Amino acid sequence: MSISIRPCKTEDAEFILSLVARFSEFPLPHWRTAIELERANRAALQKALGQAEDGAAIFVAVEASGQRAGFIHLQTEQDFFTGEKCGYISEVAVDPTFEGQGVGSLLLARAEEWCAAKGYRLLTLYVFAANTRAQRLYERLGFRPEATKYVKQVAVPPS
Numbered sequence: 343m344s345i346s347i348r349p350c351k352t353e354d355a356e357f358i359l360s361l362v363a364r365f366s367e368f369p370l371p372h373w374r375t376a377i378e379l380e381r382a383n384r385a386a387l388q389k390a391l392g393q394a395e396d397g398a399a400i401f402v403a404v405e406a407s408g409q410r411a412g413f414i415h416l417q418t419e420q421d422f423f424t425g426e427k428c429g430y431i432s433e434v435a436v437d438p439t440f441e442g443q444g445v446g447s448l449l450l451a452r453a454e455e456w457c458a459a460k461g462y463r464l465l466t467l468y469v470f471a472a473n474t475r476a477q478r479l480y481e482r483l484g485f486r487p488e489a490t491k492y493v494k495q496v497a498v499p500p501s
Contacts, residue, residue, distance in 0.1 A: 344406040403449055412449055414453055428457070
């Protein structure tokens with residue numbers, strides 16, 4: 343199998359949006375629902391696909407036959423501690439047909455190339471605590487946990 347990574351084209355939008363459900367295919371915290379995750383991710387991707395963002399890019403993994411295998415959406419953020427610009431992986435997803443075949447690794451390698459070309463020293467992402475499969479991939483590729491976000495539901499009195 344030969345996979346190449348190329349910049350996103352207008353005709354990739356439907357494929358990219360078809361993978362939104364992948365972002366909630368693991369146990370979610372009880373205060374989150376797949377519907378709210380899908381709604382938020384779909385809106386963010388539709389916005390990114392609809393208008394080019396400064397300091398952002400979307401790349402698509404394509405098999406030699408032309409079948410799309412996955413995508414990655416990259417943005418530029420500012421590091422909280424140093425103020426320097428860094429790369430941020432907003433979304434990355436692989437079509438289930440291509441899972442376990444190295445597509446995610448290729449997309450993440452392209453993200454590193456994108457960061458290096460921009461002179462960014464850091465590449466960051468968020469991952470849900472229960473998404474252990476993704477965590478194993480990230481750690482195998484050299485990503486390390488930096489901070490853990492804690493969330494507590496607060497009882498809000500009726501208005």
